[in-house]
Amino acid sequence: MSLPPLALLSDPSARIMAPHAVDFVIIVIYFAMVLAIGFYLKKYTTTGEDFFLAGRKMTAWVAGLSFVSANLGTLELMGWAGSAYQYGILAAHWYWIGAIPAMVFLGIVMMPFYYISKTHSVPGYLQLRFGEPTSALSAVSFAFMTILMSGVNMFSMALVMKVMLGWNLNVSIWVSSITVGLYVTLGGLFSAIFNEVVQFFLIWFGAMLIPILGLIEAGGWSGMVERIQHNFPGQDFTHLWGPMAHFTSNPMGIHWTGIVFGLGMTISMGYWTTDFLVVQRVLSAQDLRAAKLAPIIGSFFKMAVPFIVILPGLLGLAVLPFKLVPESQLQPGMHSYNEVLPLMLARYCGPGLLGLGITALLAGFMSGMAGNVSAFSTVWTYDLYRPFLRKSAPDAHYVAMGRWCTMIGLLISIGAAYVVMQFASIMDYVQALFSFFIAPLFGTVILGMMFKRITGAGAFCGLLAGTVSSIVMFVLVKTNPSALAVIALSSHAKALAENMYRALWSWLICVTVTLVVSFLTKTRPDQQYEGLVYGATAVPGEGNLPLLHRPIFWGGVALAVFLVLQWVFW
Amino acid sequence: MGLDIRFPIGIILTIYGLVLAIYGVVADPASPVSDPAIAENVVRLNIDMWWGVAMLVFGLFMSALAFRASRR
Numbered sequence: 001m002s003l004p005p006l007a008l009l010s011d012p013s014a015r016i017m018a019p020h021a022v023d024f025v026i027i028v029i030y031f032a033m034v035l036a037i038g039f040y041l042k043k044y045t046t047t048g049e050d051f052f053l054a055g056r057k058m059t060a061w062v063a064g065l066s067f068v069s070a071n072l073g074t075l076e077l078m079g080w081a082g083s084a085y086q087y088g089i090l091a092a093h094w095y096w097i098g099a100i101p102a103m104v105f106l107g108i109v110m111m112p113f114y115y116i117s118k119t120h121s122v123p124g125y126l127q128l129r130f131g132e133p134t135s136a137l138s139a140v141s142f143a144f145m146t147i148l149m150s151g152v153n154m155f156s157m158a159l160v161m162k163v164m165l166g167w168n169l170n171v172s173i174w175v176s177s178i179t180v181g182l183y184v185t186l187g188g189l190f191s192a193i194f195n196e197v198v199q200f201f202l203i204w205f206g207a208m209l210i211p212i213l214g215l216i217e218a219g220g221w222s223g224m225v226e227r228i229q230h231n232f233p234g235q236d237f238t239h240l241w242g243p244m245a246h247f248t249s250n251p252m253g254i255h256w257t258g259i260v261f262g263l264g265m266t267i268s269m270g271y272w273t274t275d276f277l278v279v280q281r282v283l284s285a286q287d288l289r290a291a292k293l294a295p296i297i298g299s300f301f302k303m304a305v306p307f308i309v310i311l312p313g314l315l316g317l318a319v320l321p322f323k324l325v326p327e328s329q330l331q332p333g334m335h336s337y338n339e340v341l342p343l344m345l346a347r348y349c350g351p352g353l354l355g356l357g358i359t360a361l362l363a364g365f366m367s368g369m370a371g372n373v374s375a376f377s378t379v380w381t382y383d384l385y386r387p388f389l390r391k392s393a394p395d396a397h398y399v400a401m402g403r404w405c406t407m408i409g410l411l412i413s414i415g416a417a418y419v420v421m422q423f424a425s426i427m428d429y430v431q432a433l434f435s436f437f438i439a440p441l442f443g444t445v446i447l448g449m450m451f452k453r454i455t456g457a458g459a460f461c462g463l464l465a466g467t468v469s470s471i472v473m474f475v476l477v478k479t480n481p482s483a484l485a486v487i488a489l490s491s492h493a494k495a496l497a498e499n500m501y502r503a504l505w506s507w508l509i510c511v512t513v514t515l516v517v518s519f520l521t522k523t524r525p526d527q528q529y530e531g532l533v534y535g536a537t538a539v540p541g542e543g544n545l546p547l548l549h550r551p552i553f554w555g556g557v558a559l560a561v562f563l564v565l566q567w568v569f570w
Numbered sequence: 571m572g573l574d575i576r577f578p579i580g581i582i583l584t585i586y587g588l589v590l591a592i593y594g595v596v597a598d599p600a601s602p603v604s605d606p607a608i609a610e611n612v613v614r615l616n617i618d619m620w621w622g623v624a625m626l627v628f629g630l631f632m633s634a635l636a637f638r639a640s641r642r
Contacts, residue, residue, distance in 0.1 A: 022589065022593050022597070025589060026586060026589060029582070029585060029586070029589070030582075033578070033581070033582050037578055041573075044573060057573065062575050190573070194575055194578060197575050197579065198578055198579055201579055201582075201583065202582075205583070205621075205625055205628075209617065209621060349617075350617070350618060351593070351597070351618075352589070352590050352593045352594065352597075352618040352622070353590065353617060353618055353621060356586060356590065
């Protein structure tokens with residue numbers, strides 16, 4: 001994933017578009033709306049379960065839409081459109097094999113254990129299953145990561161608004177932070193979820209015109225492919241699996257084993273099944289069936305996202321009269337890969353629609369911040385503060401803590417945003433930072449759910465070993481480039497490939513260490529397994545439901561559609 | 571209204587639909603971009619109005635669903 005164009009910060013007249021009054025009207029209406037939703041929902045958030053888990057009242061549709069929308073931030077939208085311009089349809093792998101199997105797996109296999117255990121978070125599940133040490137390890141790393149991501153979101157948004165519209169960085173940061181802070185402090189997870197679903201619809205309405213008008217201009221899919229081959233002869237931008245047979249035959253420098261095992265089985269599983277930001281939304285479902293169905297509903301929408309993200313990037317290759325360049329080669333008057341989405345927006349949308357598009361991008365950033373901050377306050381209050389600092393207090397105390405924590409977390413994110421502004425190269429490391437934690441965490445959680453024999457000591461050692469090994473491999477490749485050939489199986493592998501293989505190895509290391517240490521230690525004699533592990537949990541079957549109501553049926557449909565897409569774009 | 575999410579979705583889409591549709595009818599949208607090279611060769615229809623109408627219809631549909639559900 002690439003970053004917003006920093007070089008243009010120095011050229012104040014280089015903004016891409018000049019909005020009109022109607023565009024500002026649309027933007028102001030958005031801010032008023034999200035604040036109004038926050039104020040309205042305050043009366044529904046009295047207990048801890050309301051504030052941190054939306055009362056566990058969300059329907060499958062709401063949980064599912066907010067699940068996919070929490071992940072559909074603007075950084076991803078713009079970054080992946082830029083990646084699609086740079087690498088072609090290969091970028092769609094992150095939306096298909098890099099998401100769909102994992103989302104279906106979460107719904108069918110893992111949700112029963114997350115939901116039946118009545119836990120409130122992923123570290124909460126780890127605490128029930130393995131005890132405090134493992135839970136604290138994952139809680140601390142998650143809290144740190146999520147606040148950092150919130151700051152990165154904030155800074156990226158300010159940067160994008162400056163580059164697109166010429167807005168002042170500080171104004172963007174403070175106005176959006178105060179708005180997000182207000183509506184999450186008031187309405188808790190309810191606010192975050194509601195505004196995410198609103199954002200989801202805004203993004204589709206704001207962005208759908210680009211691929212529609214683009215395909216009309218380019219003359220359909222085949223017209224677009226022709227134009228791309230005319231503009232960029234000799235490169236294949238429109239095949240998904242064909243070029244993956246060798247490291248050197250595709251611009252990403254990845255072999256198909258990296259995509260299938262590194263991305264599909266490890267990174268995507270790690271992210272979609274253990275990243276608390278997304279899991280929190282499914283935990284808020286009203287019953288087990290809704291909880292299982294939510295990620296599956298989300299998967300259908302996720303499969304459709306390439307239409308508004310990848311396709312504009314491809315259309316940019318086809319219709320833009322000039323070529324975009326990487327961030328590192330920017331000169332004044334030129335545009336970078338990441339600007340492809342705003343450029344396409346400017347190409348097709350006049351005033352009014354432009355305001356809608358800008359609002360959709362703003363909404364994406366703000367719901368990302370809201371999600372990060374609400375996840376942070378949940379993990380801090382329930383997984384760090386309550387177990388370690390103040391064990392028994394009335395529920396209202398924790399809700400108050402949650403509200404304060406939201407504001408404080410936001411201030412810390414603003415601080416992080418300013419730090420990132422000073423040291424922009426931090427952004428390069430944020431992705432790597434995330435990757436250190438998610439693959440091993442997936443190993444720990446899935447082993448815990450599947451095998452009773454895994455002990456607390458085993459889980460802690462495995463998680464630590466997996467995380468540390470990932471850091472070590474990363475540092476090794478940075479300091480000694482010949483290590484790349486060992487870790488990523490080829491010296492031609494690029495950064496993306498290295499990430500995938502590193503995730504795979506760190507997962508294997510976590511699993512191996514967990515198993516070895518577990519067999520060497522004893523389980524706790526009073527170990528409560530009910531609701532936490534396969535074999536000790538009475539998971540209600542789906543047999544008594546009509547076929548169309550069964551999550552497993554829809555999971556199957558999602559996988560079938562996914563396979564058809566792979567075949568169509570092979 | 572309760573916690574039915576279709577209400578806020580319906581409201582905001584209806585409002586936006588109205589704003590866009592009315593703007594599309596009343597004003598003659600000129601190109602907002604600063605670099606004309608970005609928007610060359612593009613035929614500008616009155617998309618504002620049509621898309622505004624589409625959003626308005628969808629927004630009203632959502633609001634109607636929510637309203638019906640709250641009366642039951």
